[in-house]
Amino acid sequence: SFNNFIQGVEMTATELKAVLQRNGVSEVQCEGAIFDPNFMEALSSEPTNDVPPGHVARVFKKAYKLHDKLIRPAQVVVAKKPE
Numbered sequence: 233s234f235n236n237f238i239q240g241v242e243m244t245a246t247e248l249k250a251v252l253q254r255n256g257v258s259e260v261q262c263e264g265a266i267f268d269p270n271f272m273e274a275l276s277s278e279p280t281n282d283v284p285p286g287h288v289a290r291v292f293k294k295a296y297k298l299h300d301k302l303i304r305p306a307q308v309v310v311a312k313k314p315e
Contacts, residue, residue, distance in 0.1 A: 260295035262288050262306045271295050272306045279314035287311050 260271050265288050267274060280289050288308045295306035
């Protein structure tokens, strides 16, 4: 059934994440963090009170490191002060 298919895909994704972590791949947490151009690419900015200006309001693509080396920067939207 479709539910079994979904469960199988979720199990595969979980196992893949575990294999990547065991081999030194880790996610860089960006949501709510201060914008850091070393790990992030700003796609745009948006006025919001949810997070302080200059912090990440939304993440489109997560950042990943292999040990200490960045292998993919995050694509984010940066908060700015509402007018």
